[in-house]
Amino acid sequence: xxxxxxxxxxxxxxxxxxxxxxxxxxxxxxxxxxxxxxxxxxxxxxxxxxxxxxxxxxxxxxxxxxxxxxxxxxxxxxxxxxxxxxxxxxxxxxxxxxxxxxxxxxxxxxxxxxxxxxxxxxxxxxxxxxxxxxxxxxxxxxxxxxxxxxxxxxxxxxxxxxxxxxxxxxxxxxxxxxxxxxxxxxxxxxxxxxxxxxxxxxxxxxxxxxxxxxxxxxxxxxxxxxxxxxxxxxxxxxxxxxxxxxxxxxxxxxxxxxxxxxxxxxxxxxxxxxxxxxxxxxxxxxxxxxxxxxxxxxxxxxxxxxxxxxxxxxxxxxxxxxxxxxxxxxxxxxxxxxxxxxxxxxxxxxxxxxxxxxxxxxxxxxxxxxx
Amino acid sequence: xxxxxxxxxxxxxxxxxxxxxxxxxxxxxxxxxxxxxxxxxxxxxxxxxxxxxxxxxxxxxxxxxxxxxxxxxxxxxxxxxxxxxxxxxxxxxxxxxxxxxxxxxxxxxxxxxxxxxxxxxxxxxxxxxxxxxxxxxxxxxxxxxxxxxxxxxxxxxxxxxxxxxxxxxxxxxxxxxxxxxxxxxxxxxxxxxxxxxxxxxxxxxxxxxxxxxxxxxxxxxxxxxxxxxxxxxxxxxxxxxxxxxxxxxxxxxxxxxxxxxxxxxxxxxxxxxxxxxxxxxxxxxxxxxxxxxxxxxxxxxxxxxxxxxxxxxxxxxxxxxxxxxxxxxxxxxxxxxxxxxxxxxxxxxxxxxxxxxxxxxxxxxxxxxxxxxxxxxxxxxxxxxxxxxxxxxxxxxxxxxxxxxxxxxxxx
Numbered sequence: 024x025x026x027x028x029x030x031x032x033x034x035x036x037x038x039x040x041x042x043x044x045x046x047x048x049x050x051x052x053x054x055x056x057x058x059x060x061x062x063x064x065x066x067x068x069x070x071x072x073x074x075x076x077x078x079x080x081x082x083x084x085x086x087x088x089x090x091x092x093x094x095x096x097x098x099x100x101x102x103x104x105x106x107x108x109x110x111x112x113x114x115x116x117x118x119x120x121x122x123x124x125x126x127x128x129x130x131x132x133x134x135x136x137x138x139x140x141x142x143x144x145x146x147x148x149x150x151x152x153x154x155x156x157x158x159x160x161x162x163x164x165x166x167x168x169x170x171x172x173x174x175x176x177x178x179x180x181x182x183x184x185x186x187x188x189x190x191x192x193x194x195x196x197x198x199x200x201x202x203x204x205x206x207x208x209x210x211x212x213x214x215x216x217x218x219x220x221x222x223x224x225x226x227x228x229x230x231x232x233x234x235x236x237x238x239x240x241x242x243x244x245x246x247x248x249x250x251x252x253x254x255x256x257x258x259x260x261x262x263x264x265x266x267x268x269x270x271x272x273x274x275x276x277x278x279x280x281x282x283x284x285x286x287x288x289x290x291x292x293x294x295x296x297x298x299x300x301x302x303x304x305x306x307x308x309x310x311x312x313x314x315x316x317x318x319x320x321x322x323x324x325x326x327x328x329x330x331x332x333x334x335x336x337x338x339x340x341x342x343x344x345x346x347x348x349x350x351x352x353x354x355x356x357x358x359x360x361x362x363x364x365x366x367x368x369x370x371x372x373x374x375x376x377x378x379x380x381x382x383x384x385x386x387x388x389x390x391x392x393x394x
Numbered sequence: 395x396x397x398x399x400x401x402x403x404x405x406x407x408x409x410x411x412x413x414x415x416x417x418x419x420x421x422x423x424x425x426x427x428x429x430x431x432x433x434x435x436x437x438x439x440x441x442x443x444x445x446x447x448x449x450x451x452x453x454x455x456x457x458x459x460x461x462x463x464x465x466x467x468x469x470x471x472x473x474x475x476x477x478x479x480x481x482x483x484x485x486x487x488x489x490x491x492x493x494x495x496x497x498x499x500x501x502x503x504x505x506x507x508x509x510x511x512x513x514x515x516x517x518x519x520x521x522x523x524x525x526x527x528x529x530x531x532x533x534x535x536x537x538x539x540x541x542x543x544x545x546x547x548x549x550x551x552x553x554x555x556x557x558x559x560x561x562x563x564x565x566x567x568x569x570x571x572x573x574x575x576x577x578x579x580x581x582x583x584x585x586x587x588x589x590x591x592x593x594x595x596x597x598x599x600x601x602x603x604x605x606x607x608x609x610x611x612x613x614x615x616x617x618x619x620x621x622x623x624x625x626x627x628x629x630x631x632x633x634x635x636x637x638x639x640x641x642x643x644x645x646x647x648x649x650x651x652x653x654x655x656x657x658x659x660x661x662x663x664x665x666x667x668x669x670x671x672x673x674x675x676x677x678x679x680x681x682x683x684x685x686x687x688x689x690x691x692x693x694x695x696x697x698x699x700x701x702x703x704x705x706x707x708x709x710x711x712x713x714x715x716x717x718x719x720x721x722x723x724x725x726x727x728x729x730x731x732x733x734x735x736x737x738x739x740x741x742x743x744x745x746x747x748x749x750x751x752x753x754x755x756x757x758x759x760x761x762x763x764x765x766x767x768x769x770x771x772x773x774x775x776x777x778x779x780x781x782x783x784x785x786x787x788x789x790x791x792x793x794x795x796x797x798x799x800x801x802x803x804x805x806x
Contacts, residue, residue, distance in 0.1 A: 043727040051731065054738050058749060089596075097534075127589050131599040138604040139747040143527065149598070150534050154541045156596045161545035163595070164587055182512060182547050183540035187519040187533050190490040203526055309726075310633055314418035318425060325429050334496065334525040336433050337445055361524040362493055 026242050030250020035257050038220050047220075048265050052212045056266075059330075060204040060274065072099040073144035073151075076113045078106060083121025084173065090116075092155035092179075097147055111140035112148055125169050193362045201274035206356040207329035209266045210349050213259040213292065214323055217299045218316035221255040225303025226312055234393035248300070248391060252384075255299050259292035279360040283369060287355040290373045294348045294380040297387035304390045323347040328354075348379045397655050401663030402670065405634070409671065419630050420675060423622030424682055431615045431687065447528045448495040449476050452483045457506035463539060476532075490520050496528035497521050499536060509543065510558045512551045549587070553580040612773055615687035620769040621742035623679045624762050628708060628733045630675050634668040635712035636729075638800070639722045647804065661800045665713045665793065672705030692773040700768045700778055703785045707761060710792030717799035736760040761785070 038044060077093070077100055079086045093100060093114075106113060115133040117123075123130040134152060136145045158179040166175050228234045237247055270276030278284040302319075306312040324330060326340070327349025333341060344350045355372040358364040409416065451467075453460045467478045481489065486498040500518040502508075508515035517536055521529030547554070556576045589595075641647040650660060680697070683689040691697050712729070719725040737743055739753060740762025746754055757763040768781030 041727065042724070043731055046731045051734055054735070058738065058744060058753075124595070127595065129593040129595055129597060131597045133599050133601060135601045135603050138602050139745070141748075143530075147530075147534065149600075150538055152598055154538055156594075156598070157538075157541050157545050160590050160595055161548055164549050164583070164590055167586065180512075180514070180544060180548060181540065182509065182514055182544040184514060184516050185519055185533065185536045185540050186516050187521055187529075189523045190487060190520055193491055193523060200526075203524075308412070308415055310415035311418055314415055314422065314629075318418060318422045321422070321426060322429065325426070331433070332526045334522075334528050335445065340433055357493065357524040361522075362491060 026246045027249040027253055030237070030242070030247060031254035031257055034221075034224055034251065034254035035261070037224060038258060039261075041220075048212065048216060048262050049269065052208050052266055053269065055208045055211075056201065056204055056270075056274065059208070060201045072097060073141075073147040074099045074101065074111060075148045075151075076101050076103050076107070076110055077116065078103050078113055079116045080118040081116050081120035082118060083125075085121040085124045086116040088173075089120070089155060089159060092158050093151060095151055095154070098151050110135075110137060112136045112145060114148075114152065124163075190362070199275065199277075201270065202277050202360060203332065205266060205270040205274060205276050206353065206360065207324070209263050209270075209288075210291065210327065210352050210356075211320065211324035211329040212266065213262050213288075214295060214320035214349065215316070216262045217255050217259045217292070217295050218302060218320050219313055221251075221258055221296070221299030222302035222306070222312050222316055223309060224254075225251060225300055226306060226309070229303070229392055229394065230307065232394070238393060244393070247393070248388070251300050252296050252387075255296035256289075256292045259295060260288065263288045263292075277360060279363060280365075283359045283364075283366060284356065286366075287352060287359065287369060287373070290376045290380075291348060291352040291355075294352075294376040294383065297380060297383040301383060301387040301390055304387065304392050323349045326350060327352070348376055351375045351379075397659050398663045398666065401655075401660070402667050405637075405663075405667040405671070409634075415633065416630055416675065419626050419633075420678055420682075423619065423626045423679065424686065427615055427619045427622050427687065430618050431613075434614060446477045447475060447497075447531060448479070449532055450479050450481045450486045450489060450495045450498040452481055452486045452498065452500045454483065454503045455501045455505035459506040459509050459543070460501045462543075463501065466539065487520070490522065493522050493524050495522065496525055497532035499532065509547050510554055512547055512555075549583060550580060553577075553583070612690070613688065615683070616689040616691075616773055617745075619679070619683050619687065619689060620766050621737075621740075621745075621762065623676070623683075624704070624740075624765045625733065625737040625742040627672060627675055627679070627705075628736065628761070629730075631668050631672040631705065631708040632712045632729050632733070634671050635664065635709060635716055636722060636725055638664050638713070638716045639719060639725055642804075643722055651804075657801050657804045658797065660804070661713070661797055665709045665796065668709035668712065669706050672708055673701055676701040676705060690773070691769075692775050693777075696772045696777050697769070700765070700772055700782055700785075703782050703789060704761065704765050704768070707785045707789035707792065710789050710796050711761070713796035713800060714792050717796060717803045736762050739763075741766050 075093075075098055077090055079090060079102060081087070090100065090102070103113075106115075113133075113135045115135065117130065117132070120130065120132075132152070134149065136148075162179050163169075163172070165177075166172050234247065238244060242250075267276065267278065298319075299316075302312060302316060306315065324347075326344040327347040328336070328344065329349055333344075333353070336344070351372045355369045355376075358369050358372070362368075449467075451464065453464065464478070464480075466472060467476050479495070481498075483500060486500070489495060490498045498518075498520040500520070502515060502518070505515055505517075517540060519529075519533050519536055521533065553576045557573065638647075641650070647660075651657065655663075680691060680701075683691065715729065715732075716725060719728070737760075739749070739756040740746070740760030741749075741757060742762045746757045746763060749757070764781040764784055768778035768785075771778040771781070
């Protein structure tokens with residue numbers, strides 16, 4: 024066992040000494056987390072606020088009153104006087120808004136949205152405008168006399184109120200956008216690091232004859248393979264550790280039950296470790312190995328739900344995604360982080376990952392070459 | 395010139411002998427474009443259209459109001475949007491605890507009675523915490539439903555309550571005459587409402603600004619492939635240019651320098667070789683784009699100009715970097731991060747307009763952004779004046795500097 028540890032430790036030492044190790048394990052994942060975390064930044068408890076610029080050209084009271092009706096927790100309103108050059112969404116209340124209301128004449132509010140701006144926010148704003156319109160018209164039907172409209176004492180009442188929440192006994196903490204993004208980024212970069220660094224080091228050791236030289240010592244081939252296998256598990260866990268620490272320190276990452284999350288990561292590392300030995304054994308060109316590793320890591324990550332919320336993926340693609348170990352690891356994370364599940368609940372995921380590990384280990388053992 | 399062409403010929407031969415790494419690097423953007431397009435493309439039900447939302451409903455009311463709500467989900471428009479399953483509360487909560495649906499809506503007991511009496515009532519929406527979009531759609535939908543029904547209840551409250559009181563006894567004891575005044579009141583209200591609702595007093599006119607005419611043949615893949623292609627072409631051309639360092643390290647360069655070839659001819663040969671190979675690789679991707687993703691690239695002469703200038707820029711860029719790298723390892727270590735940062739901020743990984751506003755300006759300094767903008771213009775049938783201009787000027791600058799620094803480096 025000591026020899027296995029020694030071989031694994033040497034691989035890790037070489038990897039950590041690489042000048043760009045921290046770019047790959049820390050800086051680049053952080054760029055990902057920053058970009059995608061901001062893209063999905065809404066806290067799930069506080070509904071995301073869609074921004075809306077309101078250009079109120081109305082000369083009377085009604086435009087202002089309509090804006091009051093628009094105010095809601097999901098909307099961040101900013102009143103402007105002139106249309107700016109750059110914007111995402113603007114609502115234009117026309118100059119004769121009050122006049123037309125008083126005359127009970129139909130009129131149009133103009134809602135301008137920029138091509139390419141966030142679709143979700145635009146939909147959110149549109150719904151709020153529809154709701155505000157419904158409220159105002161209801162009030163007008165109830166108080167047809169516009170002269171005394173603003174003196175009335177009973178405004179629109181939300182008789183039906185919507186109370187939202189999460190399932191009981193599931194969440195330990197309400198998730199943020201980063202709680203969704205960091206596990207995905209972590210799984211993706213574990214794949215990348217293990218496939219690229221792990222694969223290349225096996226390949227180079229083989230080509231330079233380091234593997235054969237190790238076998239001239241008292242190390243057996245089993246111990247050599249074990250050392251390489253353990254080294255790749257540690258590589259994956261090191262990557263995970265770096266992102267977990269960064270996530271907790273800077274993004275208040277919530278891992279739910281830490282023991283189960285770490286177990287999920289450990290089993291995932293076991294599942295992918297042998298695959299990197301296999302890649303290092305069958306390829307003999309660095310560029311080719313890197314290319315294949317990048318392709319595989321990205322495909323696994325995309326299919327497994329590391330890039331986008333799995334709920335927006337068509338059912339057929341979700342089924343295909345099950346061939347990716349990342350899918351099972353991400354599902355395990357979801358169960359632990361968002362549903363507070365126990366060991367028994369994630370056991371099927373762990374078993375599937377171990378199944379992947381067994382298949383990859385078979386391949387890695389079959390093709391493992393020392394020369 | 396003859397010597398330069400010999401270098402080019404030799405390079406081409408060498409690359410054709412071992413093409414696998416380049417083929418893999420050409421396949422990656424194709425595979426990624428295919429996958430992203432499959433998920434977000436219109437044929438998958440993706441794009442602007444979300445998959446059907448799995449929604450559980452617990453009806454504890456089982457009266458008129460809850461039936462109206464459930465009936466709404468049966469309408470043509472909502473049927474395609476929601477997949478409704480009726481469950482009892484315990485089962486619904488259990489299913490939600492296992493993440494089996496996007497949301498559970500619980501209609502409370504006496505929901506109809508509360509509405510008839512204009513008393514505040516609460517619809518409960520239990521959201522799936524592992525989902526980020528679909529539960530919010532359910533919540534917004536229920537809020538809008540709430541506002542509309544609240545409005546109806548407030549407008550017709552007195553009539554509804556009166557009829558309800560009449561109906562609270564036995565229906566056969568109620569005469570038409572008793573109901574007539576309330577029906578008359580309701581009728582008057584409906585007539586007066588016409589001036590608000592037909593046509594609707596306040597309508598919404600939606601405009602999309604900055605929208606460009608969609609060129610014929612534009613599809614989801616044509617939006618993704620250029621970004622992916624430029625990212626991996628950076629990697630491909632870098633491999634070609636890295637030969638400068640490889641040959642320096644393995645002593646080939648020294649041997650070449652003993653031949654009549656001048657250092658400048660060697661440098662030009664290498665850069666031009668990378669440039670031409672890049673154009674070749676670009677065109678393989680363009681052809682695959684046509685064959686696999688049915689992309690219509692617009693004007694092919696404009697595209698050829700853009701691709702030529704872009705490939706020239708990349709060759710110059712990596713030539714200059716190779717003038718400063720000490721060895722192949724250093725190049726290998728630094729080049730990938732540079733390419734990935736270019737790609738992350740230049741729109742290859744995510745469209746620039748989806749990036750946080752604070753970092754969008756970084757994209758202006760990346761090749762990726764100018765190439766993506768350029769291809770979008772070409773696809774739209776325009777000549778990409780600004781992207782080509784910027785890439786040509788900076789490319790020439792990079793080429794000149796690379797020639798100077800590489801010559802110094804090779805003669806040292």
